[in-house]
Amino acid sequence: MESLISCRTRPIFFLFFNLYFLSLLFTAITAIQNPSSSSSSIISRFQEYLRINTAQPNPNYYVAADFILSQAKSLSLESQTIEFVKNKPLILIKWPGKNPNLPSVLLNSHTDVVPVESQKWIHDPFGAHIDSQGNIYARGSQDMKCVGLQYLEAIRKLKDSGFEPTRTIYLSFVPDEEIGGHDGVEKLAESDVYKKMNVAFVLDEGLASPGEKYRAFYAERSPMWTVIKATGAPGHGAKLYDNTAMENLLKSIEIIRRFRASQFDMVKAGLKAEGEVVSVNMVFLKAGTQTPTGFVMNLQPSEAEAGFDIRVPPTADQEALLKRIAEEWAPASRNMTFEYGQFKQKQSVLDNFGNPALTAADNSNPWWVLLEEAVRSAGAQLEKPEIFPASTDCRYFRRQGLPAIGFSPMANTPILLHDHNEFLNQAEYLKGVDIYVSIIKAYASYDEHAEATKESSSRDEL
Numbered sequence: 309m310e311s312l313i314s315c316r317t318r319p320i321f322f323l324f325f326n327l328y329f330l331s332l333l334f335t336a337i338t339a340i341q342n343p344s345s346s347s348s349s350i351i352s353r354f355q356e357y358l359r360i361n362t363a364q365p366n367p368n369y370y371v372a373a374d375f376i377l378s379q380a381k382s383l384s385l386e387s388q389t390i391e392f393v394k395n396k397p398l399i400l401i402k403w404p405g406k407n408p409n410l411p412s413v414l415l416n417s418h419t420d421v422v423p424v425e426s427q428k429w430i431h432d433p434f435g436a437h438i439d440s441q442g443n444i445y446a447r448g449s450q451d452m453k454c455v456g457l458q459y460l461e462a463i464r465k466l467k468d469s470g471f472e473p474t475r476t477i478y479l480s481f482v483p484d485e486e487i488g489g490h491d492g493v494e495k496l497a498e499s500d501v502y503k504k505m506n507v508a509f510v511l512d513e514g515l516a517s518p519g520e521k522y523r524a525f526y527a528e529r530s531p532m533w534t535v536i537k538a539t540g541a542p543g544h545g546a547k548l549y550d551n552t553a554m555e556n557l558l559k560s561i562e563i564i565r566r567f568r569a570s571q572f573d574m575v576k577a578g579l580k581a582e583g584e585v586v587s588v589n590m591v592f593l594k595a596g597t598q599t600p601t602g603f604v605m606n607l608q609p610s611e612a613e614a615g616f617d618i619r620v621p622p623t624a625d626q627e628a629l630l631k632r633i634a635e636e637w638a639p640a641s642r643n644m645t646f647e648y649g650q651f652k653q654k655q656s657v658l659d660n661f662g663n664p665a666l667t668a669a670d671n672s673n674p675w676w677v678l679l680e681e682a683v684r685s686a687g688a689q690l691e692k693p694e695i696f697p698a699s700t701d702c703r704y705f706r707r708q709g710l711p712a713i714g715f716s717p718m719a720n721t722p723i724l725l726h727d728h729n730e731f732l733n734q735a736e737y738l739k740g741v742d743i744y745v746s747i748i749k750a751y752a753s754y755d756e757h758a759e760a761t762k763e764s765s766s767r768d769e770l
């Protein structure tokens with residue numbers, strides 16, 4: 309010890325040692341006084357939420373609702389359960405601000421998760437197992453039960469510290485995001501309840517970031533789930549002839565693959581970000597004549613179809629894409645037809661058309677500035693804002709003309725939403741809670757009228 313610490317550095321060493329010791333003591337005292345705020349309790353509650361199987365198509369919504377309501381109760385927050393659609397509860401939680409005239413901020417999260425192939429996971433997808441590295445394995449650990457509960461944990465910490473919001477903060481826990489949000493946020497955003505909430509800004513889900521910085525999303529691509537169908541002449545499996553359904557479909561698939569490659573090449577070359585190109589992925593192929601003993605091998609079928617998950621950035625020429633589908637990907641001249649799943653009508657396909665699909669992510673938007681500052685003051689940083697490559701409930705709020713940002717504080721984390729072995733490290737989860745403490749504090753304290761008065765009086769002084 310003597311040789312490691314010189315006489316000059318010894319006082320500094322002991323100062324740091326004492327400070328470290330005091331901080332440990334403080335943490336221990338806080339945990340004893342309020343055990344519910346300890347890291348292990350925060351992680352246990354996350355595990356509890358993850359263990360509720362809310363996978364589509366049969367989510368245990370009521371079990372999740374009971375859990376969320378119990379959390380709200382433990383925080384003495386006002387809550388209500390709304391069923392815009394029977395058996396699809398939406399939980400609305402309110403943390404009232406001291407100034408009810410100020411518009412509120414809404415923190416949204418969905419309670420459903422996508423289905424799993426359990427046998428392909430290394431841990432039970434609804435077990436919330438924590439491995440030796442602290443990774444918590446569960447469906448929903450990234451998408452997006454983490455965010456929903458982090459909001460609540462951040463409020464717990466703020467309340468424990470005695471903080472009181474100036475502006476009202478709402479939390480919504482909504483059903484059915486993974487299947488389009490029609491019976492969830494879409495109904496909420498059109499409701500009277502929502503109008504009365506007087507929301508000025510929405511935070512919703514983002515994506516994990518493999519790097520150090522968090523990602524934030526100011527817009528998203530529109531889903532255009534398209535099925536193309538080919539018909540053709542049936543015939544003997546040994547015969548070579550033109551205009552079979554399979555041949556017609558394959559020609560389209562080749563054309564679509566070329567288009568896909570042209571878009572992907574721009575991303576690979578670093579010319580465009582993932583959210584700035586049109587993505588097209590074939591997600592199913594259906595053809596052949598089936599009997600109870602299997603497919604018939606010596607018969608060329610008269611019908612064949614393929615499904616594509618297409619995502620269109622708000623900046624893309626959507627009319628041109630629709631024309632391309634009709635004229636090149638599924639032309640009537642090649643006995644092809646097409647249909648849009650998810651969004652049946654043409655107008656809905658273009659749901660970003662004419663709507664404020666992009667939220668300003670610059671100094672013109674105080675909510676963006678507050679987010680950046682809050683993340684920075686919590687010791688972290690944001691990447692350049694991006695277009696979300698998939699879809700979120702944000703689109704329903706943006707459609708109402710509201711600014712909405714997608715943000716899930718998960719840095720140093722592989723992107724595993726909808727993948728096998730989805731996990732989130734517990735240290736990252738805890739860090740995310742502190743990030744929300746900073747964000748919620750900033751949003752709940754922001755008073756644009758007071759800011760304007762401050763500005764005008766400082767101008768007067770000049």
Ligand SMILES: CSCC[C@H](NC(C)=O)C(=O)O
Pocket residue numbers: 485486487488489531650698699700725726
């Ligand atoms: C179109 S509704 C489905 C929503 C889902 N959201 C995410 C984030 O995966 C998706 O983009 O597929």
Ligand SMILES: [Zn+2]
Pocket residue numbers: 418451452485513
């Ligand atoms: Zn999600």
Ligand SMILES: [Zn+2]
Pocket residue numbers: 422451486725726
């Ligand atoms: Zn999802």
